[in-house]
Amino acid sequence: MTAPVLADALGPRARRKVLIASVVTGAALAALLGVAVQRLVDKGQLEWARWEPLTQWSVLKFLLGGLGDTLRAAFAGMTLALLIGAALALLRLAQTAVVRWLATAWTEFFRGVPLLLLIFFSYSGLRQYGIDISPFRALVLALALYNGAMLGEIFRAGILSLDRGQTEAAYAIGLSYWQAMLQVVIPQAARRMTPAIVSQLITLLKDTSLGFVITYEELLRRSRSTGEFFRNPLQVTVFVAVLYIAVNFTLSRIARRLEVRQRRRLGAGAIATTTGVEDLAVVSVSAAAAVRDDH
Amino acid sequence: MDVVLDNLDVFIAGLRTTVGLTLLSYAVALGVGIVIAACRVSPIPPLRWAGVFYVETVRNTPLTVLFVLFFFGLPKVDILFEPFPTAVIVLGGYTGAFVAETVRSGINTVSRGQAEAARSLGLTFPQVLRIVVLPQALRSVVGPLGGLFIALTKNSSIAAIISVSELVFRTDNLANETARAVPVYLGAAVAYLLVTIPSGVAFRALERRVAFRR
Numbered sequence: 001m002t003a004p005v006l007a008d009a010l011g012p013r014a015r016r017k018v019l020i021a022s023v024v025t026g027a028a029l030a031a032l033l034g035v036a037v038q039r040l041v042d043k044g045q046l047e048w049a050r051w052e053p054l055t056q057w058s059v060l061k062f063l064l065g066g067l068g069d070t071l072r073a074a075f076a077g078m079t080l081a082l083l084i085g086a087a088l089a090l091l092r093l094a095q096t097a098v099v100r101w102l103a104t105a106w107t108e109f110f111r112g113v114p115l116l117l118l119i120f121f122s123y124s125g126l127r128q129y130g131i132d133i134s135p136f137r138a139l140v141l142a143l144a145l146y147n148g149a150m151l152g153e154i155f156r157a158g159i160l161s162l163d164r165g166q167t168e169a170a171y172a173i174g175l176s177y178w179q180a181m182l183q184v185v186i187p188q189a190a191r192r193m194t195p196a197i198v199s200q201l202i203t204l205l206k207d208t209s210l211g212f213v214i215t216y217e218e219l220l221r222r223s224r225s226t227g228e229f230f231r232n233p234l235q236v237t238v239f240v241a242v243l244y245i246a247v248n249f250t251l252s253r254i255a256r257r258l259e260v261r262q263r264r265r266l267g268a269g270a271i272a273t274t275t276g277v278e279d280l281a282v283v284s285v286s287a288a289a290a291v292r293d294d295h
Numbered sequence: 296m297d298v299v300l301d302n303l304d305v306f307i308a309g310l311r312t313t314v315g316l317t318l319l320s321y322a323v324a325l326g327v328g329i330v331i332a333a334c335r336v337s338p339i340p341p342l343r344w345a346g347v348f349y350v351e352t353v354r355n356t357p358l359t360v361l362f363v364l365f366f367f368g369l370p371k372v373d374i375l376f377e378p379f380p381t382a383v384i385v386l387g388g389y390t391g392a393f394v395a396e397t398v399r400s401g402i403n404t405v406s407r408g409q410a411e412a413a414r415s416l417g418l419t420f421p422q423v424l425r426i427v428v429l430p431q432a433l434r435s436v437v438g439p440l441g442g443l444f445i446a447l448t449k450n451s452s453i454a455a456i457i458s459v460s461e462l463v464f465r466t467d468n469l470a471n472e473t474a475r476a477v478p479v480y481l482g483a484a485v486a487y488l489l490v491t492i493p494s495g496v497a498f499r500a501l502e503r504r505v506a507f508r509r
Contacts, residue, residue, distance in 0.1 A: 114452035125476035
């Protein structure tokens with residue numbers, strides 16, 4: 001994996017060159033880091049007094065409570081989005097043309113607009129029309145609508161990526177449409193889609209941080225109020241960023257494990273080869289990449 | 296509907312900022328992404344480590360947190376930018392991490408023989424990358440790069456939280472002023488679709504055009 005495909009095993013002369021280059025670039029990177037640290041020291045940002053609040057249990061409890069609310073919104077959003085996505089995928093593959101068009105229009109609409117717009121709409125928009133929706137529900141609604149459309153695309157791509165022979169064989173042994181879907185097509189498609197689904201869910205988790213604009217008390221909002229109270233916004237934001245990274249990194253590692261294990265067991269090429277995709281972006285490279293990219 | 300037509304100038308001004316912000320950030324993202332991808336495949340270990348560190352950190356941090364960190368955190372060390380340049384840096388840096396991953400997966404699709412042949416002609420590593428491998432790699436990931444462009448267009452709306460007067464920022468103000476949220480937000484949604492759907496079509500066309508037949 002780390003051995004780049006672009007270089008052969010190095011000879012003595014090349015090894016010396018790489019060593020020199022390593023020392024030089026290493027020194028340059030260290031110097032850059034040094035400048036940053038020096039700057040932080042000069043501005044008093046590394047003083048213990050600014051970090052100390054983060055060791056108080058009451059502060060930690062407040063922030064971890066925010067993480068809890070982040071995860072709660074993410075979990076509710078994920079559940080709904082998966083349901084919406086599955087429904088959309090099936091409707092887009094339906095036999096009636098009108099149903100297909102409606103599902104396509106719905107998908108294209110919610111996939112094409114920014115999540116933030118949906119969040120504003122489902123909170124302040126609905127409130128203007130006298131619907132008293134809580135920040136939590138508004139956030140979950142927006143997350144579900146947006147990610148439902150995204151997941152619908154992934155599901156559809158997964159189903160379409162399956163060899164047609166699978167469906168034909170299922171019909172040939174007398175299964176009905178729904179039997180073929182549920183027993184033959186979806187189980188295989190789901191396996192291929194797992195990495196893409198997980199990365200979309202990680203994006204969803206990150207996007208819950210947008211809840212802070214509609215006063216949902218999640219991690220980022222709590223970090224803002226903590227930073228204002230102790231006058232250490234830089235330190236608290238860095239701490240919160242590390243929390244997010246820890247959660248997301250763990251999730252993508254687990255996903256990768258699952259993918260590798262599945263590929264070993266089933267020898268099936270997964271749809272996406274990278275984890276933590278921002279969008280459907282990386283999904284389509286895979287078909288070609290999956291064959292050569294043996295990690 | 297009248298609300299939208301009466302305030303069409305608001306939508307146009309917002310859309311202009313959104314498009315400008317997106318294009319500038321995309322240019323930054325492509326630059327950052329290609330450099331990081333080159334670092335990640337380079338034979339020099341410190342560059343590889345720096346590349347991995349960058350991608351894993353940036354990709355796993357919510358964009359909103361990056362905005363807050365840059366706009367409210369960095370002034371504490373006297374690094375101050377206006378909202379718009381901050382937005383370009385944050386959006387470009389964030390999307391750059393995804394571009395890097397995409398380009399790297401593109402590099403992996405270029406067959407090994409290409410690099411071997413280039414090396415046997417006597418090209419050095421940077422030459423192999425620049426002249427032979429990257430042009431092929433980039434061609435194979437035009438589609439995914441288009442997906443990132445669309446994601447970036449939508450993500451640019453998050454600049455509203457640091458009061459860059461782009462489309463969502465302006466329409467949100469308009470919705471509050473006029474108390475007509477549904478038509479105003481719908482108008483904004485249509486404006487976004489006017490950018491995202493055609494760029495999807497354009498990138499697909501470009502993808503077909505530059506595709507290699509191997």
